[in-house]
Amino acid sequence: MLPIDEQLAHLLPTVETVVPDDGLLELLGEGRPLRVKLGVDPTAPDVTLGWAVMFDLLRRFQELGHTAVLILGDFTAQVGDPSGKSETRKRLSADEVEGYAQSCLAMLRPLLLEDHLEIRRNSEWLGNLGTAGMLELTSTVTVSRILEREDFQGRLADEQPVSMMELLYPLLQGFDSVAIEADIELGGADQLWNLLVGRDVQRAYGQRPQAAVTAPLLVGTDGVRKMSQSLGNYISVADEPEEMFGKVMSIPDAAMPMWYRLAAFASPEEVRRVAAGLAEDAVDPGAAKRQLGRMVVARYRGEDAAAAAEEHFDRLFKHGEAPEDVAEHTLPGDDPIWLPGLLKEAGLVASSSEGKRLVAAGAVRIEGEPVEAEEVVRRRLAGAVVRVGKRRFVRFID
Amino acid sequence: MLPIDEQLAHLLPTVETVVPDDGLLELLGEGRPLRVKLGVDPTAPDVTLGWAVMFDLLRRFQELGHTAVLILGDFTAQVGDPSGKSETRKRLSADEVEGYAQSCLAMLRPLLLEDHLEIRRNSEWLGNLGTAGMLELTSTVTVSRILEREDFQGRLADEQPVSMMELLYPLLQGFDSVAIEADIELGGADQLWNLLVGRDVQRAYGQRPQAAVTAPLLVGTDGVRKMSQSLGNYISVADEPEEMFGKVMSIPDAAMPMWYRLAAFASPEEVRRVAAGLAEDAVDPGAAKRQLGRMVVARYRGEDAAAAAEEHFDRLFKHGEAPEDVAEHTLPGDDPIWLPGLLKEAGLVASSSEGKRLVAAGAVRIEGEPVEAEEVVRRRLAGAVVRVGKRRFVRFID
Numbered sequence: 001m002l003p004i005d006e007q008l009a010h011l012l013p014t015v016e017t018v019v020p021d022d023g024l025l026e027l028l029g030e031g032r033p034l035r036v037k038l039g040v041d042p043t044a045p046d047v048t049l050g051w052a053v054m055f056d057l058l059r060r061f062q063e064l065g066h067t068a069v070l071i072l073g074d075f076t077a078q079v080g081d082p083s084g085k086s087e088t089r090k091r092l093s094a095d096e097v098e099g100y101a102q103s104c105l106a107m108l109r110p111l112l113l114e115d116h117l118e119i120r121r122n123s124e125w126l127g128n129l130g131t132a133g134m135l136e137l138t139s140t141v142t143v144s145r146i147l148e149r150e151d152f153q154g155r156l157a158d159e160q161p162v163s164m165m166e167l168l169y170p171l172l173q174g175f176d177s178v179a180i181e182a183d184i185e186l187g188g189a190d191q192l193w194n195l196l197v198g199r200d201v202q203r204a205y206g207q208r209p210q211a212a213v214t215a216p217l218l219v220g221t222d223g224v225r226k227m228s229q230s231l232g233n234y235i236s237v238a239d240e241p242e243e244m245f246g247k248v249m250s251i252p253d254a255a256m257p258m259w260y261r262l263a264a265f266a267s268p269e270e271v272r273r274v275a276a277g278l279a280e281d282a283v284d285p286g287a288a289k290r291q292l293g294r295m296v297v298a299r300y301r302g303e304d305a306a307a308a309a310e311e312h313f314d315r316l317f318k319h320g321e322a323p324e325d326v327a328e329h330t331l332p333g334d335d336p337i338w339l340p341g342l343l344k345e346a347g348l349v350a351s352s353s354e355g356k357r358l359v360a361a362g363a364v365r366i367e368g369e370p371v372e373a374e375e376v377v378r379r380r381l382a383g384a385v386v387r388v389g390k391r392r393f394v395r396f397i398d
Numbered sequence: 399m400l401p402i403d404e405q406l407a408h409l410l411p412t413v414e415t416v417v418p419d420d421g422l423l424e425l426l427g428e429g430r431p432l433r434v435k436l437g438v439d440p441t442a443p444d445v446t447l448g449w450a451v452m453f454d455l456l457r458r459f460q461e462l463g464h465t466a467v468l469i470l471g472d473f474t475a476q477v478g479d480p481s482g483k484s485e486t487r488k489r490l491s492a493d494e495v496e497g498y499a500q501s502c503l504a505m506l507r508p509l510l511l512e513d514h515l516e517i518r519r520n521s522e523w524l525g526n527l528g529t530a531g532m533l534e535l536t537s538t539v540t541v542s543r544i545l546e547r548e549d550f551q552g553r554l555a556d557e558q559p560v561s562m563m564e565l566l567y568p569l570l571q572g573f574d575s576v577a578i579e580a581d582i583e584l585g586g587a588d589q590l591w592n593l594l595v596g597r598d599v600q601r602a603y604g605q606r607p608q609a610a611v612t613a614p615l616l617v618g619t620d621g622v623r624k625m626s627q628s629l630g631n632y633i634s635v636a637d638e639p640e641e642m643f644g645k646v647m648s649i650p651d652a653a654m655p656m657w658y659r660l661a662a663f664a665s666p667e668e669v670r671r672v673a674a675g676l677a678e679d680a681v682d683p684g685a686a687k688r689q690l691g692r693m694v695v696a697r698y699r700g701e702d703a704a705a706a707a708e709e710h711f712d713r714l715f716k717h718g719e720a721p722e723d724v725a726e727h728t729l730p731g732d733d734p735i736w737l738p739g740l741l742k743e744a745g746l747v748a749s750s751s752e753g754k755r756l757v758a759a760g761a762v763r764i765e766g767e768p769v770e771a772e773e774v775v776r777r778r779l780a781g782a783v784v785r786v787g788k789r790r791f792v793r794f795i796d
Binding site: 078126133134139140152156163165168171 | 477564
């Protein structure tokens with residue numbers, strides 16, 4: 001294995017916190033392959049660029065010869081973890097979770113090396129704990145320790161309901177560390193408290209407590225909140241290149257330095273150059289964002305897809321043109337035609353009420369001209385390209 | 399079945415609270431045999447006169463044709479329920495609990511009718527709940543609801559440890575009500591909160607919530623605190639008649655009316671007569687206590703045993719005589735003899751330090767004379783009767 005300082009240099013770029021302070025140093029000093037745990041709950045179908053930050057760090061451990069132990073929390077996903085969202089999360093059925101697990105796994109595998117990889121599901125050991133095992137587990141931690149969690153405190157203070165079940169979540173996650181004998185657990189910065197409970201649980205079961213290593217959180221496309229599937233402000237690693245590029249172009253300028261670092265994994269020098277350039281007006285934000293978009297798409301889809309995605313974007317937004325391959329839809333016989341219903345029929349909107357809202361907002365254009373009424377004479381639509389919002393197009397055929 | 403008002407008249411003498419107010423009336427109105435739950439955790443070997451209050455009430459339901467469902471909490475006994483004792487109770491092994499369950503059951507059966515009786519152990523359903531079932535169960539109740547319990551609040555406020563496991567106890571007990579489909583649950587007055595959680599749990603599982611019916615708490619032989627095996631202020635229904643009578647004679651006069659009602663189950667008229675007589679100095683407290691002692695012993699051991707126990711008591715305390723069958727113990731060769739060690743050797747004290755304490759307190763007598771020093775010359779002990787405290791005797795043989 002590489003000398004400790006070289007290993008640290010390889011790992012530290014995307015590390016935010018290590019607990020205890022010297023935990024990582026001490027473990028690397030043992031000169032053996034470490035067991036590095038990363039647990040994700042498949043509660044949604046996608047893998048976001050936010051998760052990708054943690055997976056980049058996990059892969060770095062693999063590259064140094066350590067073992068990545070990826071835990072798909074198929075059992076804990078059924079418990080629900082509010083994670084500061086301040087609402088009792090809807091519980092998922094085993095089938096829903098399994099569907100999400102399959103979908104996530106297909107997206108996660110390419111982010112990791114195939115060697116030094118163990119993939120486990122926590123139903124393997126949590127399902128077998130049983131009533132007595134659960135009681136044993138709950139005897140390892142005090143109520144005060146669990147209620148320290150800020151999210152619980154805040155919700156209880158606000159008289160929001162917290163289910164007794166949610167209190168068990170951190171213990172189950174901690175037991176995962178016992179089951180796989182983790183030396184290190186990785187997580188997002190907002191997971192630090194959970195990782196520390198894992199240390200307590202390991203200690204109670206006679207194991208040496210893991211080092212907790214967190215990665216910074218990537219803000220979402222809104223530039224404000226943590227990227228998250230439930231907030232809808234995310235990019236999936238499986239998004240189509242055009243979609244991915246378009247979403248990167250939509251982030252606020254202020255988020256660019258963080259995105260250069262945590263979404264494009266640019267070198268520290270490049271991140272500094274962009275940040276300084278933007279601060280001093282020496283860098284054109286539009287050009288910097290295009291470069292960021294190309295880097296992000298190239299990372300997951302390759303250079304060619306990145307170039308094509310940028311061209312597509314230019315056609316849509318820079319030149320205002322419709323894409324080359326606009327879908328076609330045959331007009332019904334009505335005259336006049338009720339546009340919200342037609343847009344729904346053509347699949348451009350999810351419901352006719354969405355269609356009504358978008359017409360009222362001036363977001364529906366026929367050949368570039370905003371529509372002002374819901375009823376449109378038939379001949380105005382025949383053969384015309386209709387655009388909804390920025391990116392949805394259709395051509396109506398008579 | 400009897401008319402409702404006659405049933406109520408039979409039940410109400412030892413009822414303290416009913417929740418909801420009209421719950422009992424409504425259920426009796428259905429004219430069917432009700433399922434009346436009483437759960438006890440076998441965490442100690444004895445059945446106290448305190449428990450007997452609840453069992454008297456349960457038997458009254460049986461006498462009316464309702465079904466007594468006695469739950470031996472062999473599973474919950476392993477969890478530990480602090481019940482206001484403000485300390486994390488030591489967990490018991492399955493073997494210890496099974497021993498206590500056997501011992502309790504032998505003492506409980508004679509307190510109930512053999513008909514209309516179901517005896518169940520909650521390991522039957524709780525053991526099979528499994529991890530997923532436990533999570534399901536914990537999802538039925540909020541953290542705030544559980545933390546309402548005064549004992550938890552007090553201990554958390556005092557920064558005393560409360561194990562996460564203890565929070566599960568009321569849920570498990572509540573699930574017992576679901577498993578046996580209880581119409582009514584009986585408990586001591588200090589269990590009301592637990593019985594109400596049972597209502598919540600039943601509701602969450604789609605059952606009609608049970609009526610909660612509590613019996614008053616009997617104070618212990620100290621006349622102050624609830625009778626309890628862990629406090630040592632108790633009488634067991636299996637105590638020897640002499641022991642039982644002697645302990646009744648040791649209660650404070652002020653506790654007599656309550657004991658007439660809840661330990662001797664005297665009629666309301668008799669309880670009133672004794673209470674009024676004591677208050678007006680019209681009744682001799684000693685005689686009243688003797689009568690109480692005879693009533694209690696007679697209830698569990700019959701009239702003859704009660705009379706013999708009273709005679710035994712009189713020999714010991716009234717006439718100051720040693721009992722007829724004093725145990726004998728051969729003196730060691732030392733001279734002088736260290737009395738605390740000798741008392742320990744003879745089995746009159748648990749340790750020589752207890753012996754030292756009792757000598758210092760003047761509670762050790764040789765032939766009626768208090769001992770003043772720990773060292774005693776051998777000839778003073780040879781052939782003498784030594785008395786420790788009020789009831790422990792031995793004769794030393796040379």
